[in-house]
Every structure is written in structure tokens, then in C-alpha cells.
Amino acid sequence: MTARLLEGKFFAAKLREEAGQRAAKLKEKYGITPGLAVIIVGENPASQVYVRNKHKACTELGFYSEAVELPETTSRSELLAEIQRLNNDDKIHGILVQLPLPKALQPYESEVLEAIDPLKDVDGFHPVNVGRLVTGQNALIPCTPHGCIRMLELADIPMEGANAVVIGRSNIVGKPMLHLLLGKNATVTICHSRTRNLAEIVRQADIVVAAVGKPKFVTADMIKPGATVIDVGINRIAPKKLVGDVDFEAVKEVAGAITPVPGGVGLLTIAMLMQNTVAAAELQLTK
Numbered sequence: 001m002t003a004r005l006l007e008g009k010f011f012a013a014k015l016r017e018e019a020g021q022r023a024a025k026l027k028e029k030y031g032i033t034p035g036l037a038v039i040i041v042g043e044n045p046a047s048q049v050y051v052r053n054k055h056k057a058c059t060e061l062g063f064y065s066e067a068v069e070l071p072e073t074t075s076r077s078e079l080l081a082e083i084q085r086l087n088n089d090d091k092i093h094g095i096l097v098q099l100p101l102p103k104a105l106q107p108y109e110s111e112v113l114e115a116i117d118p119l120k121d122v123d124g125f126h127p128v129n130v131g132r133l134v135t136g137q138n139a140l141i142p143c144t145p146h147g148c149i150r151m152l153e154l155a156d157i158p159m160e161g162a163n164a165v166v167i168g169r170s171n172i173v174g175k176p177m178l179h180l181l182l183g184k185n186a187t188v189t190i191c192h193s194r195t196r197n198l199a200e201i202v203r204q205a206d207i208v209v210a211a212v213g214k215p216k217f218v219t220a221d222m223i224k225p226g227a228t229v230i231d232v233g234i235n236r237i238a239p240k241k242l243v244g245d246v247d248f249e250a251v252k253e254v255a256g257a258i259t260p261v262p263g264g265v266g267l268l269t270i271a272m273l274m275q276n277t278v279a280a281a282e283l284q285l286t287k
């Protein structure tokens with residue numbers, strides 16, 4: 001059997017289209033153009049590429065976009081002051097601080113993320129948004145897991161009552177994915193580095209989400225025939241070669257549906273950032 005390929009390009013286009021339609025409504029009804037500010041501190045080349053891609057996505061949808069480029073030597077208080085300025089700027093509906101921060105600022109990462117107004121927290125990392133997600137309230141949700149759940153919905157993969165196994169328990173992917181799947185009435189198990197009998201647990205899953213950061217971690221013998229396999233991992237194994245956490249070639253012969261890497265989940269993240277920027281603008285209207 002060869003699995004149905006869940007291509008990121010197709011779903012990302014749909015998610016961007018939705019973001020564009022919601023933004024058009026905001027413009028028409030309230031004269032609001034969604035605005036996103038991305039703060040980047042220092043000159044990490046990978047971060048610079050991400051920031052450029054986010055700016056490009058905003059431009060394509062007609063959003064207002066501001067890249068705030070701060071020098072490597074920026075102090076904690078200067079960074080916090082910049083966040084405050086953006087919190088108070090009505091043109092800006094979403095604020096994102098590009099991670100990782102330079103070494104000297106890393107001890108303040110939580111403080112920096114918590115300084116963002118929760119209504120403008122388009123990464124969904126603020127404890128207020130985390131709490132809202134966990135308690136099933138309207139929240140700004142981290143883009144990557146949110147993209148995965150929207151893709152499962154758009155692909156008509158049944159989640160209600162399904163056994164879902166998430167591998168990885170990070171705050172960015174694994175834990176929000178657990179709550180999103182629970183919100184869809186799946187029965188969810190979350191695995192991590194101390195999990196015993198991981199292969200046995202994964203073999204029970206109708207839906208597997210791999211967010212481990214280890215190439216070929218999920219092998220074909222761990223997959224129940226017909227299961228849906230979502231590969232969040234991005235692992236660089238050579239200068240120009242990216243692979244996921246799933247042994248794609250072998251697993252696609254067993255799974256019912258599978259995301260490729262590259263070309264899968266990675267493409268959904270920026271599309272969901274656009275959706276979160278519109279969602280933030282909508283939320284701010286009601287406050």
C-alpha cells in the first residue's frame with residue numbers, strides 16, 4: 001500500500017486563502033488592515049531567512065508588516081521597551097520575537113515572551129494563551145501544531161474517538177498538539193524520552209504526530225496499517241538535505257496518509273502565522 005500524500009503546499013494555500021478572506025472582512029467592516037511586527041535581535045542567518053519569509057507572506061496578503069532589527073548588543077530593558085512600544089501601536093495586531101535570542105538575552109526569554117500583550121501574542125507562547133488553550137477557550141495557538149490540526153480537518157481525517165500518539169512534549173509543538181487533539185475528542189497519549197515501550201504505544205495509534213528532532217526515529221514497524229502520520233521534524237543531515245523524524249520511504253508503504261519532509265508541515269507554519277495575525281486583530285476588536 002502507498003499512503004495518501006498530505007502535501008503542505010495544498011493545505012498552506014487553503015489556509016492563506018482563509019486568512020485573506022478574514023482580512024478582507026476586517027477591512028470592509030472596520031477599515032482594519034492586520035499588522036505583524038517581527039523582532040529579530042542579532043544576525044542569526046537562519047532567523048533572517050525566517051523573518052524575510054514572514055514579511056513576504058504578509059506582503060502577499062496585503063498585511064502591514066514591520067521587521068524590527070535590533071543589534072546583538074541590545075539589552076534586556078531595550079528589548080522590553082521595544083515590545084512595549086509595539087504593544088501600544090494600533091497598527092500592530094501581532095508581535096513575534098524571533099527565537100533563539102542571542103546568548104546574553106537567553107536567560108530572559110520567558111520574561112521577554114510574557115511582555116507581549118497576550119492579545120498580540122501570535123506565537124501563542126504567552127502563559128495566558130497556553131492556559132486558554134488548555135481550558136478550551138478562544139486562544140492564540142502556536143502556529144505549527146495549529147497548522148497540523150487544521151490540515152487534519154481539511155484532509156477529513158477523523159479525529160473523534162481516534163487513538164492519537166504525539167511523540168515529543170515541547171511547549172512549541174508536543175504539548176499544544178496534545179491539547180488540540182483532545183479538543184477534537186481524540187484519545188491522546190504523549191511520549192517523550194523517558195517513555196517505556198514507545199514502539200508498542202505508537203503501534204496503537206490511528207494518528208501519529210512526530211516532533212522529536214531525530215531523523216528516521218519513526219520506523220515502519222511502529223505504524224499500524226492505515227494510520228495517519230504527521231511528521232513535524234526538520235533535521236538537516238547534509239548542507240542541502242532536510243529530513244523529518246519519520247522513515248518516509250518505508251512508512252509510506254504502511255500508513256494510510258503521510259506528510260513529506262520537506263514539503264509538509266513546514267509550509268503550514270507561516271500560513272498559520274497569517275491566520276493568527278488576523279485572529280489577533282479580530283480578538284482586539286472585541287476588547
Ligand code: NDP
Pocket residue numbers: 144167168169170171172173174191192193194195198211212213214232233234235265266267269
Ligand atoms: P524539542 O527538542 O524541544 O523536543 C523534542 C521532544 O522529543 C522532547 O519532548 C523529547 O523528550 C522528545 N524526545 C527526544 N528524544 C526522544 C526519544 N529517544 N524518544 C522519545 N522522545 C524523545 O523539539 P521541538 O518540539 O521544538 O521540535 C521537534 C522537531 O520539530 C524538530 O525537528 C524541529 O526542528 C521541528 N519543528 C518544526 C517546525 C515546523 O515549522 N515544521 C516548528 C517547530 C519545530 P524529553 O522532553 O523527555 O526530552
